[in-house]
Structure formats: structure tokens, C-alpha cells
């Protein structure tokens with residue numbers, strides 16, 4: 001805990017390290033209360049740096065001994081100020097020997113070396129290694145590691161670290177040891193060890209090159225019936241990276257270890273990936289279709305880091321998106337390829353864009369907005385954001401859109417050829433893409449340096465005489481913290497033109513010769529305003545713009561309702577087909593929200609429903625949705641997405657002033673009236689999409705379940721006997737967690753009796769499955785009739801603890817972020833609850849506390865009454881004692 005003012009770190013202040021490291025040898029005597037760590041670091045002066053001081057970082061360490069080239073350093077030979085240990089004027093070659101003691105069982109931050117359920121784990125990204133030993137803990141210092149682990153053999157039969165196991169044996173007093181050697185140079189943030197009572201599923205796997213490798217998935221005893229999917233995902237990832245990028249596994253052994261206490265999703269430590277159990281453990285009984293898909297994606301993500309992140313790493317943490325954006329892009333492509341079909345790819349794309357809009361667009365418009373390559377930070381842990389990850393992935397995707405798949409591959413090949421074994425920058429990546437394709441990507445750099453979501457305004461003008469379609473694109477970008485004025489971005493805009501029958505028309509720009517391309521073409525918008533003239537356009541077309549969501553922008557186009565319904569029915573681009581429906585629905589939702597507000601203002605609170613019924617006269621949206629719902633040529637997964645209305649958060653982002661209650665009433669109203677209009681079709685879809693036989697998480701079956709369950713959730717809005725009996729039967733007959741949860745959610749949001757019995761039954765059945773109990777908490781925190789009192793009483797449940805991040809997220813985060821109308825209760829009680837929880841978490845786990853602190857990011861956008869209450873809650877947190885750097889940065893920026 002700090003008492004001084006946190007310092008801001010600036011990208012422009014980057015300086016190469018004075019000393020580089022050749023080798024690191026570490027010895028661990030593992031004891032929960034006090035673990036002794038002996039480290040031997042062979043260092044040499046960096047010819048590229050001017051300084052002669054050795055600079056090491058260390059946090060929460062007891063320094064027992066410090067030797068330089070064999071000589072013990074006395075107090076006057078070094079300086080220890082805060083977290084920095086400096087050895088002035090050191091020799092050109094220095095062997096440092098350091099002995100430290102840490103206290104893993106008291107480590108609740110889950111950074112560095114900690115204990116979870118009796119076993120040892122480490123988490124070193126971004127700056128956790130300095131909680132294990134003093135070290136030049138920065139990613140541009142890469143070294144080879146040898147690690148000796150010693151521990152009680154009974155309690156900790158399994159001892160793992162990075163690389164290869166080179167030796168193991170017994171020691172006196174019931175102890176044993178294992179020695180690990182990592183043949184590859186790596187930054188300290190990729191160091192890992194695991195020691196404990198674990199079991200594994202393992203398999204020998206033959207790489208394409210013929211080399212055999214050992215794959216292992218380590219879990220606690222009793223969980224071996226939940227590892228197959230992770231193992232399959234790992235094998236698929238290995239094969240995919242060779243196929244798509246020619247990148248092979250470079251180690252003889254690759255391990256995944258599951259841990260129940262983990263701050264994030266998973267960690268790509270070299271050869272020893274450590275995973276949140278949520279992204280490893282699955283079988284039909286405990287995991288949903290979404291869980292299965294997430295596991296595949298995260299296993300892929302961490303595996304792909306082996307090249308994009310580990311073999312080539314980041315020079316400094318400002319370059320975080322170099323590895324994260326690129327690796328998210330890779331895992332997105334992997335998941336899409338695993339589905340295999342074009343429509344499956346489109347569904348995956350829509351899913352990814354939904355995440356971007358729901359979470360990243362608000363971030364980019366709020367007080368924590370930052371460029372994909374930030375210029376400054378206070379606490380790096382706060383910069384593992386949707387901007388770095390998801391917008392970063394969009395930026396990488398744009399290279400592929402501009403250069404084509406082949407061109408992108410050429411760029412990747414050159415990137416590895418130039419930088420294997422190095423710590424590099426986002427500029428290096430861009431240069432590889434540009435040079436490999438002989439393209440000028442200078443302007444593209446603005447995607448890295450400018451924050452905020454650009455807006456593109458599109459307008460079309462058809463000249464029937466000249467058969468010319470003029471498409472004018474104009475781009476702007478709103479001001480963001482520290483960035484008032486923006487320069488134009490280099491934006492790939494994929495467009496198509498639809499004729500009256502809905503078919504794609506030939507696309508030829510004025511002045512072009514050669515054959516016309518029919519379908520989609522990518523326009524490059526580089527100026528503030530540009531007009532593109534298509535020639536030979538024989539009839540007035542409906543333009544389909546930003547196909548496949550070719551750039552992370554907000555697209556404004558003036559479509560009529562009829563044009564949107566037309567695109568929804570015909571666009572050959574599935575993304576824009578879905579998008580048209582969303583635009584139509586959003587229009588309706590915003591109108592209804594305004595109507596709710598107006599009715600409320602005129603004092604007609606009770607008459608809201610009547611008012612809404614009166615304006616809900618045209619059935620255009622219902623008709624369009626019905627057509628989509630009943631179109632058997634469309635993937636069920638796509639139809640499910642089309643039927644899902646924009647979330648309350650998405651609607652909120654469209655409003656000048658956010659009124660969460662009006663939004664909630666409006667959206668519920670629309671759901672109910674759609675359920676009424678589509679009742680028979682929904683029932684038919686429900687029946688037609690039951691998946692018979694044994695459960696399989698494949699995309700086709702999952703898509704059918706998703707459509708069936710969205711139908712069920714609409715039908716449940718009617719709260720009639722038939723809908724409830726469907727839900728009840730499904731709850732009883734389901735052979736998988738997806739259907740169980742969907743049924744339970746439908747029941748919970750109805751007026752059915754026996755809700756608490758159903759919840760209790762579910763709890764009793766799954767009491768020993770922590771991941772399912774998380775779902776049980778989430779279900780109740782996001783239930784429609786939940787309020788802060790529901791959540792307070794759940795927080796008092798014996799199974800609840802703030803100390804476990806998954807559990808904290810399942811209840812507290814789910815309520816604050818996933819139940820907006822209850823969280824934003826007019827009395828402000830949601831906010832007081834939020835403040836209490838942030839303050840409590842701040843004491844044990846600052847990283848998780850800071851995540852929760854961000855729930856109030858958008859406070860300035862709310863109605864004045866709510867704004868004021870939010871500001872008070874933020875101030876309460878800001879002025880609480882012992883505030884961590886993590887939380888302090890978030891609330892300070894929010895209040896600024």
C-alpha cells in the first residue's frame with residue numbers, strides 16, 4: 001500500500017537497460033509461510049546504454065543476502081529506495097547472487113508467488129517477478145533460466161517450471177527436488193513455477209515435422225473428467241498455427257495447469273501456461289456451450305503467444321498490444337476456422353464485434369480512454385484493457401483487410417525473420433507489414449497513437465443518367481483525454497452495392513479498366529472526406545457499407561426502415577445482414593425509451609404501457625425478425641444473434657443522457673411485444689431446434705441450442721402456462737448445463753412458483769463444483785427482480801468470498817455491470833454497495849478492485865440525479881485510506 005502520490009510512467013521516457021542478463025539460476029525452498037529464493041544472475045553492461053548502475057526491482061521481499069562477483073555487498077555498496085535497488089558503478093561483467101524470503105500464504109494479490117488451495121503458483125506478468133526476487137524486471141531483458149525446486153514430497157509431489165525437466169530426486173527429511181531448464185531466452189514476466197498435489201491428463205503428440213512432444217493438462221484430483229476439451233483444443237491450436245502461419249511448437253513439452261484463484265483468464269508462461277479453472281475445466285454437466293467455446297479460444301490464445309509474445313516479445317509495456325492485439329486476432333481466426341463454415345465464421349465475427357461495441361467503445365469514450373499503444377500509465381495492470389486486446393485485434397485485422405491474407409502472411413513471416421528472440425515495438429510490426437508488401441503504412445500509425453472511436457458518415461447519390469453511384473465518406477473522431485484534435489485515420493471500408501433483387505452489383509470505380517469485380521471491395525478512406533464514384537451502375541442500388549465490420553468505427557448512414565429490412569433480407573454479407581436488423585431494433589428501442597421518459601414526465605407513470613402500446617403500431621421489426629427466424633437457409637446461430645436485441649448497455653451508449661430505468665422498461669416492453677407477435681414462430685423454432693442424442697459442443701449443435709433457448713427466453717416474457725411448462729420440462733430433462741441454465745433463467749424471470757426451491761435444488765446438486773456455483777450467483781445477481789438487497793444477502797452466503805476472483809466476479813461484477821437498472825437504483829444504494837466492495841477488495845487484491853472500480857467510468861453520462869450519487873461514491877473511494885495505485889488511478893481519472 002502506498003502513501004505517496006503515484007507516479008505516471010511515460011512512453012517517451014523509455015531508456016534501454018544499463019545491464020543485460022545472460023543466465024538466471026534460481027533455487028526455491030518452498031514453504032507456504034516463508035519461501036527462500038536464491039538467485040544467481042549473470043549480467044553484462046549493455047553497449048547500447050550509457051549508465052553504469054545496475055537497477056533491480058523488488059517488492060514485498062526480505063533481502064537476506066546480496067553478493068556481487070563473489071563479494072557480499074555492505075549497506076553502503078547499494079541503495080534500496082522504495083522498490084528500486086541500485087548498485088552504482090558496477091563492473092562490466094557482474095554475477096549477482098541474491099537471497100530473498102517471501103510469504104506466499106499471505107499473498108492475496110495473486111501476483112508473484114502465492115498459495116491457492118494448498119498449492120503454489122506464480123503470476124509474473126506484468127511486474128510480479130519482482131515479488132519473487134530482485135531483478136531487472138522489464139520485458140526487454142531476456143535471459144535463459146535454470147530453476148531448482150525443493151519441497152515436501154508428500155504435500156507437493158508435483159514440481160513444475162518452464163522448459164524441460166532435466167533432473168529430479170529425493171532429499172533428506174521427506175523432501176524432493178526437480179530441476180528445470182528453459183532453452184529459450186525469455187523476459188522475467190514469462191517465468192512460472194507450480195508445486196502441489198496435482199494430477200494430469202497427458203498425451204504424446206506428433207508434430208507435422210515428425211518431432212514428438214509431451215502435452216499435459218494438470219488439475220486437482222477429481223477433475224480429470226473435465227480436461228479432454230482443453231487437451232483437444234491444445235492439439236487443434238498446435239496444428240492450426242502450423243497450417244495458417246507456419247509456426248511450430250519449439251519445446252518438447254507443453255503444460256497447462258488449472259488454478260482456482262486467478263486474477264485473469266490465463267497466462268502464457270513459456271511451456272507452462274497457467275489457467276483460471278474457468279478456461280480449462282469442462283464437461284457437459286458443468287459447462288455451457290459458451291464455456292466450451294471460450295476454453296477453445298483461451299487455450300488457443302495462450303498457445304499462440306508462444307510465438308507472438310514469447311519468441312518475439314514487447315520492448316516495454318506500452319507495446320502490450322503488440323502481443324495481445326495480435327494474439328487475440330489469431331485466436332479469433334482460430335476459432336472461426338474451427339467452425340469451418342462461412343456462416344460460422346460470420347457468427348464468430350458478429351460475436352467479436354458485439355464485445356468490442358459493448359465494452360471497448362464505451363471505454364474509448366470514457367475517462368480511461370487510451371490509444372492502442374498508450375503514452376502513459378500509473379499502474380500497468382490497469383492497461384490490460386479491451387482497447388489493448390480487442391481494439392488491438394481490430395487493428396491487426398485491418399492489416400489483413402488491406403493487404404489480403406497472403407500479404408498479411410508475408411508480413412508475419414518477415415516479422416519473425418527480423419525479430420525472433422527480440423523485444424520489439426508496434427512500429428516494428430507495422431514496418432514488417434509495410435516492407436513485406438512494399439506498402440506505405442505511415443498513416444496507419446494513427447490507429448496506435450490516437451484514442452477514441454472514429455465515426456464515418458456515409459452518403460450515397462445515384463445519377464441515373466450517368467449510371468454513377470457517388471459514395472461520400474467523411475470521418476471524424478471525438479476528443480479523448482489528452483487528445484483534443486485528431487488526424488484522419490487510414491480506414492479500410494468494405495462495400496457492396498445491392499440491386500433491386502438484392503444481388504451484388506459489379507463494382508468499378510471511375511477511371512478503372514479491366515473486368516468488374518462483383519461482390520465486395522475495400523475502399524481506403526485516408527482523408528477527412530472522400531468521394532468514390534462507381535460507374536456502370538445500371539439501377540439505383542442500396543449500398544452495403546463496412547461489410548464484415550472492416551474497421552472499428554461507428555458508421556452513420558441514413559437508411560430508411562424499408563432499406564434496413566431489405567438489407568436484412570438480402571445482403572450477401574452476413575455481418576451487414578445482422579447489422580441491418582440491429583439498426584432497425586435500435587431505432588425502435590430509442591423511440592420507446594424516449595416515450596417512456598415522456599410518459600413519466602407527464603406524470604403518467606401507470607400509463608407507460610398504454611403509451612408504448614400506442615406507438616408500437618407498425619410491425620416492420622416483427623415482420624423482419626419473423627422472416628429471419630423462419631429462414632431455414634440461415635444458420636441457427638445466426639438467427640439467434642439476429643433475434644437478440646441490443647443490450648441495455650448498447651442502448652445507453654446511443655443516448656445523450658443515460659436513463660437506465662427508461663431503457664430497461666423500453667427493452668422489456670419490446671421483448672414482450674415481439675414475443676406476442678412471434679409466439680407461434682418461436683414455439684415452432686423451439687421445437688425444431690431441440691438437439692437429440694448425446695451432448696456435443698460443436699458449433700452446429702450449440703447454434704441450435706442457442707436459437708431454441710432465445711426462443712424460450714422470449715416465450716417466457718409472456719409468462720403463460722405453456723412457456724413455463726416448456727422451461728420446467730427443459731430444466732428436468734436437460735442433459736447439459738447450457739439447457740439447464742437457460743431453463744432456470746426463464747423460470748427466474750417469470751412469475752412461476754417454486755423459484756427458490758429450484759435455486760436450492762441447483763445449489764445442492766452442484767455444491768462441490770465451484771464454477772457452477774459461480775453461475776448460480778450470477779444467475780441471481782442478474783435476475784430481473786434482483787436488487788442490491790438480493791446481492792447483499794447473497795454476499796453473506798457461506799459459499800461467497802471476495803478472496804476468490806471468480807466468485808467476486810460472479811456476484812459483485814455481474815450485478816454492477818450486468819444488471820444496469822437494478823445497479824442504478826434511484827436511491828443510490830447500488831453505488832454505496834459498489835464503493836464498499838471496491839474498498840474491501842482494495843485491501844486484498846488491488847488488481848481486481850481496480851477492475852470493479854471501472855463500473856462507474858461513464859458516470860458523467862447519466863441523469864443529473866444519478867450522476868451526483870455516483871460522484872459521491874467515487875469520492876468515497878478516492879478518499880479512503882491506503883488506496884492502491886491500481887484503484888487510485890481509476891477513480892482519479894474518473895473524477896478528473
Ligand code: PHE
Pocket residue numbers: 123125126263264265266267268301302324384
Ligand atoms: N497475458 C495474459 C493473456 O492475455 C493475460 C494476463 C495478464 C494474465 C496479466 C495474468 C496477468 O493471455
Ligand code: ZN
Pocket residue numbers: 301305323324327
Ligand atoms: Zn494474451
